[in-house]
Amino acid sequence: MTKTQYLLSLAVAGALTLGGCSSGDDDEDGGGDDPPVMAAACADGVDNDNDGLIDLADAGCSDAADDDETDPATAVGSVVGTISDTTTGALIPSAQVRIGDVTGATDANGEYQLNNVPVGERVMLDVSAAGYETNMRVVDILEGQTSMVSASLLPVGTMEMVDPAAGGNVSIAGSTAMVMFDAGEIDSTASEVMVTLTDVDPGASPDNMPGDFMGMDGGEMTMIESLGAISVNIMDDSGNEVPLSNGSMATIRIPLSSRNANPDPTIPLWAFDESTGLWMREGSAQLVTENGESYYQGEVAHFSYWNADKRLETITLTGCVVDAQGERVSGVRIKSSGVDYTGTSRARSDSNGEFRIQVRRESQLTLRGESGQAVTNTAVINSGSANADITDSCLRFGADNEQPFTIQLTWGESPRDLDSWLYRPEGGHISYTNRGDLESEPFANLDVDDVSSFGPEVITVVRPRVGTYRYFVDNFSEVEPGISGSPARVELTVNGNTRVFTPPAGEQAGSTNYWSVFDITIASDCSATVTPLTGDVWSTAPPERPATPDESIPYCAAPAAIR
Known part of the structure; x- marks a missing residue:
């Protein structure tokens, strides 16, 4: 039996993990009919x-859902999270984090905390660090609540000096990303200015993008789908931004980076507005293919993040969230993420535990709920051409005194099939051959399995055992470019924070098909210690277990509710 045949035999079981929905926002009303x-x-x-x-x-x-008695002038909340390098997964110390006038910095472990942040919707969390592009996350601050918001930063792709009088081209080695200046287009009398250029590559990781995939087009707010993005900045020797000359247009090339199998030949261009967190439609670009590499080329009058995007044709899903006892849960943040498109949307469950979310019609996507440090299962949804009610299968939390964790694997167009494996401390494993269960033993499940490029593959553990789990990736396709050449990316969310792992050097594609990624050790109080695996992490056979299995080991028990 082929793997695809095996997975099809599980289709009925897999279909039970449906989920919830939203409309590209983080609204409190949640929707419903x-x-x-x-x-x-x-x-x-x-x-x-x-x-x-x-x-x-x-x-x-x-x-x-807001408290009518709340005085917005005095109501505050908190935001905590981690900041990491999106290419290596390394945690970034001394990153600057800001929401309005509230500022902070990450510690040696890449963690930050902002207290006394005024309540508000769609406020901007601004994150910056030396050598990286600034990233911005859209956050809703709720009174008396702590929001968990982690972010990844992209290293600047290249920095080059350009003579404004002569003009010139700036490009990134090994990429089609480029910005081209004619003579006099840069508004500066200096002999040289610094130009930075970064390929954002949203197809590899949508979280590389600032904002939340919301745009403004002709006065209408709309969801958008990215097919590629770059960041360009021009600075003088004091670090001040330098504009283009009045009436000038520079030419940019945005590498095609999309999970969409049918990219548009002409696509709108959108510039990111840092003050609103919205992408503003400005101009268009043409798809060009040279020597097998594709990019969008267009002209722009100013610089920031530039995005080759299209408006989404959406439908609304109505879903629900329940706790371990099946009771509806309000105030849960819901996030959708496209599988066959690059875009996300958000919502929040209402007082009835229901929510609405807009997603791309006739597409595949994932849904997950978060509240405090708790996470639900991740559900795979195949949207249709019309609005749909999926409340017959709610997203589900574990018990309040448990500390769940999730693992998400994504990769590029090739290889077609990478697999997630998780060794359990009591014995056995979670993978496509043994998907598990969230409502009974082993309280761990392969929520999402992908066999056709990009991913994601998602494992959720809602009730961890005391002991050490080991996670590794299998190149099931056994072909080049392999795990590291694809490239693969693993995101572990535990204790409310997300850690990113990327493959190190040393793989021999087609031979060393197994990458040992990390161990996660769970203590009796459900605290977790994550140990990235180093040294000989590539192997031709599945790795060894971290410890001898013991079926008698207990489940952990957190000292207080984590949701």
Whole structure:
């Protein structure tokens, strides 16, 4: 039996892990067929009237789930998280983190905490570090609550000096990313200015993109799908931004980076607005293919992040979230992420534990819920051409005194099939051959398995045992470019924070098909210690277990509710 045949035999079981939904926002009303009156009157990024368009927010508006007695001038919340290098997974110390006037920095472990942040919707979390592109996350600050927000930073792709009078081209070795200046296009009398250029590569990791895949087009807020993005900055010798000359247009090339199998020949260009967290539509670009490499080429009048995007044709899913006892849970953050497209959207469950989320129609996507340090299972959804109700299968949390963790594997177009494996301390494993179960033993499950490029593959453990788990990746296709050449990316979310792992050197594609990634050791109080594996991590056979299996070891028990 081929692997595909084996997976098809599990289709009925896999279909039970459906999930929830949202509309590209983080609204409190959550939607449902009968949204509260306040939500209908107070549009905040949701398609409240089901006209296929996301409605704009009115200043001073609040949702139905907000406390009417709250004074927005004094209400505050907190934000905590980790900052890491998106290419290596290394945690970044001394990164600067800011929301408005509230500032902080990461410690030696790449962790930060911002306290007394004024409440608000769609506020911008700004993260910067020397040698990296600035990244920005859209955050909702809720009164008295702590939001868990981690971010990855992209190393600057290249830095080159350009003579404004003469012009010139700046490119990245091994990439089609490029910016081209004619003589006099840069508005500076200096003999040289610094130009930085970075390929954002959203197809490899959507979280490389600032914002939340929301754009503004002709006064309408809309969800967008990225087919590639770059960042360009021009600075003088004091670090100040340098504009283009009045009326000048520079030419940019954006490498095609998409999970979409049918890229558009002409596509709108969008520039990122750091003040609103929205992508603003400006101009267009043409798809060009040279020597087997594809890129979008267009002209721009200023610089920031530039994105080759298209508006999504969306439908609305209505879903729900429950706890371990099957009771509905309100206030849960829901995130969708495209599988066959590059885009995300957000929502929050309402007082009935239901939510609405807009997603691309006739597509495959994943859904997951988060609340505090707790996470739900990850569900795979195949959207149709019309709005759908999927409340017959809710996203599910584990018990309050448990500390779940999730592992997500993504990769490029080739190889077609990489597999996630997790050794369990009590014995056995989680993989496509033994997908597990979240509601009974082993309380761990392969939520998502992908056999057709990009991923994701997602493992969720809702009730960990005391002991050490070992995670590794198998190049099931056994072909080049292999795990490191693809490249693969692993994200571990535990204790509310996300760690990123990327493959090191030393792989022999087609031979050393196994990459040992990390061990995670769970203590009796559910605290977790993550140990990245080093040294001889590539092998021709599955790695050894970290310890002798013991079926008698207990489950951990957290001292207090984590949600």
